[in-house]
Amino acid sequence: MTPDSASPEKPVPDALLDALRMVVGGGNVRTGEVVTAADPGWNPDNFGAGIVVAPGSTEEVAAVIRLCRDHQVPVVPQGGRTGLVGGSVSSPGQIVLSLARMNTIERLDPIERVAVVQAGATLEALQMAAAEHRLEPGIDLPSRGSATIGGMVSTNAGGIMAFRNGVMRHRVLGLEAVLADGSILSDLTRVVKTSAGYDLKHLFIGAEGTLGIVTRVVLKLDPLPRATATALFGLPSVGAALETIRLALDTEAGHLRAAEALWQSYIRLAASAHGWSEPDFPLDQPICLLLSLGGANEQALHSEFERLFAEVLDRFPETTGIIASSKQQEIDLWRLREDTDVIYRTHPASPSYDVSVPLSEIDAYVAHILQGLSAIEPDLEPYLFGHLADGNLHIALNRRGPLPERIAGAVETVLYDGLRQRGGSFSAEHGVGSKRIHSLLTTADPTKLEAMARVKATLDGQTIMNPGKVLPQKPQIQPRLRRRNA
């Protein structure tokens, strides 16, 4: 399934395996049945290499990289293996480098509001550790229990709070990475302001391990509010939902923490799957908005929601709403949004997409894709949901996947064509991995692609680091990239 799986690869030499065992300890180089029997995570090819090496320190990661470089064996780093675009798939002739043993939260400083975390720690572990000091990482996503900090940095994860706090890139103060030559780039500042030369850590954030392996991260933390409140509004249009968000950003008490949109077809599916219903909340609105407020006191937040509801109702009389009055009701509402597996249970391997659309363009974009999809096949429809306040829409089709190639291409044309020119992005928060390289090459600015290839060549000239991800393998680059007079 990886772009390189067709080309026959040399097997990993035994001499390398022996040397790796010397570095990380025999039990931390796993091969054979131990690997094939392990849970590969979201993608069955994650363990395709059949060899998993788990270093215990940055120095061990560096030694592993030097050995693999000497043997010309590519390295595929892995975190939680819950990426959706094949960024951690591997194939024979490669080794998987697991960060699982490097999962220590090394520092959590309530005065600095900063955490220093090894790459293999999960988001949930960090959230729990930070909560003890009434702090939070300021980033949250449904896969919090499996997603690792290193994986989230490498894919520049986004999630629910990005409209307010930015994406992972905006939470990273410092970073340590092992480069392709085995050297260690150490930039572990614990401050937000640093102008000490090019800020190269941003090259590694979102590079999916293709430029270096992130081993340690310094993250900014925010105060965890004492109280939260949740509400679900049913609204007549995207415009009404955006206006609701605008008003909710301007609350008197507390602050907006989440504004998740669930279009009608998706909330109907989710509600039906979970047997969820509320007498005063018929599921006949075009769009629903799941809102969360955080603040000092729950009663004030409930009053704020009531004030907000009255204000929205005044502008859009069709508006309906529920304010969760118990923890259980809050959980039930969030399950409607977060348990998106309901789609895949109904449509196994449903083709799914992850786009960013500037807020003022969402209405037109949704109309465009509805029309475009139905032009491909009359009953081809999307389940739509996502992070409305930052324009990140998740789109899953009412089809079993994978689609026939002709239809898949037509769907991508409808979804992606012109999106960059509108100010959006064909990949919002899932990355490029191996699955979306073609789409990147088709839609990206040629100057950017060429600069990416140059940066890759200068930092990983031998293509040891996660080859065939983000950018195609070397031989495929040249014909695709526009040459410029040098």
Add this chain to the structure above:
Amino acid sequence: MTPDSASPEKPVPDALLDALRMVVGGGNVRTGEVVTAADPGWNPDNFGAGIVVAPGSTEEVAAVIRLCRDHQVPVVPQGGRTGLVGGSVSSPGQIVLSLARMNTIERLDPIERVAVVQAGATLEALQMAAAEHRLEPGIDLPSRGSATIGGMVSTNAGGIMAFRNGVMRHRVLGLEAVLADGSILSDLTRVVKTSAGYDLKHLFIGAEGTLGIVTRVVLKLDPLPRATATALFGLPSVGAALETIRLALDTEAGHLRAAEALWQSYIRLAASAHGWSEPDFPLDQPICLLLSLGGANEQALHSEFERLFAEVLDRFPETTGIIASSKQQEIDLWRLREDTDVIYRTHPASPSYDVSVPLSEIDAYVAHILQGLSAIEPDLEPYLFGHLADGNLHIALNRRGPLPERIAGAVETVLYDGLRQRGGSFSAEHGVGSKRIHSLLTTADPTKLEAMARVKATLDGQTIMNPGKVLPQKPQIQPRLRRRNA
């Protein structure tokens, strides 16, 4: 004064000047007296090149760069010319590329809360345009009237609100830049989430024009609060000031917008210069904290300050405080912090520094530098002030500058040695420019320096773009950088 001013440069050929006039129009290529008579800004060498070219569009910038590359004439981009570290100084044989004509705010979208701005627009112009929609750029600094958006992006400006909103890097959603080969990198997304390949825009942010010229920027905007309130607290220690900030981050009404520290020697100097005094606020506290809150209603913010003061007083009984009760009082308090020229009026060209220190280290760091400076000369003392909530300290010495070389070196050793290892940065928000290259080379991680040199070489192999800034000119790189086995 530039590192390359010693080496004799070829004059800029007339053929190039003629060609440049064809591209940008004769009146937009300025030479001779028109240039020497113009205000060079903060650094007298800013117009050292004697030739200023002012393109009117991105395409004209690209054409200028191609011409200069063909003639091997280096280009020094300039914004507001208020940078403090010589990032825009130029010398004969170079041309200055002024972005002054490209100052249009092209889009200001209240639904998206996004601005698209040409590089030459000032921060103040953007602030005023955004305020019409009750929005703000979320970044603010005293030189708002002169600092341009392109300059602020190129130096990764920080300022007053960075502890909350991040630095310029965190406000940039999209960017357009002209590269050294004259190609235009266009990444004008208007969304916070994009994982469409390496996020190369971060290479240009903070690169001070050495990798490309920023021509257009998409910035995130935030709601402008309806009301603000200002208070000045006098506190017994850095610890008490940090505790005050922690409490202020957790307000019930409104949110903290600024937490500026003024150490005793600085506030005494500023108060004396401005004839400022308050009967209930003796200037005998070790540190003062200028706080700003924003929110929905002024009365609620005043009550919040009263509550905060009571809480701080409870923990630190020595605390004193004033809450500004009029706009004029607010302006007078802010002038104490922002009119730092009082230092330079007393000590012309006072040697000044701009460091970031992790919050938990500030107390020890300040003690260390006080002791270290007085060991150099018994009465050598710093005026200290800065952005306490993000650890950015500004340090100016009670001396006329420049210092004799021996003392200058000893001061840098006291201020910078070990600072990176503590998690801080020798340059917080002023950049490296030409003035701080030596300090960067002395203190930076060698792996980072080498990677920087590689990135520079791959994107600007001919060293056309602002040479001798951030990194030394090519010939000086090799001996300084540790070579690694390739």
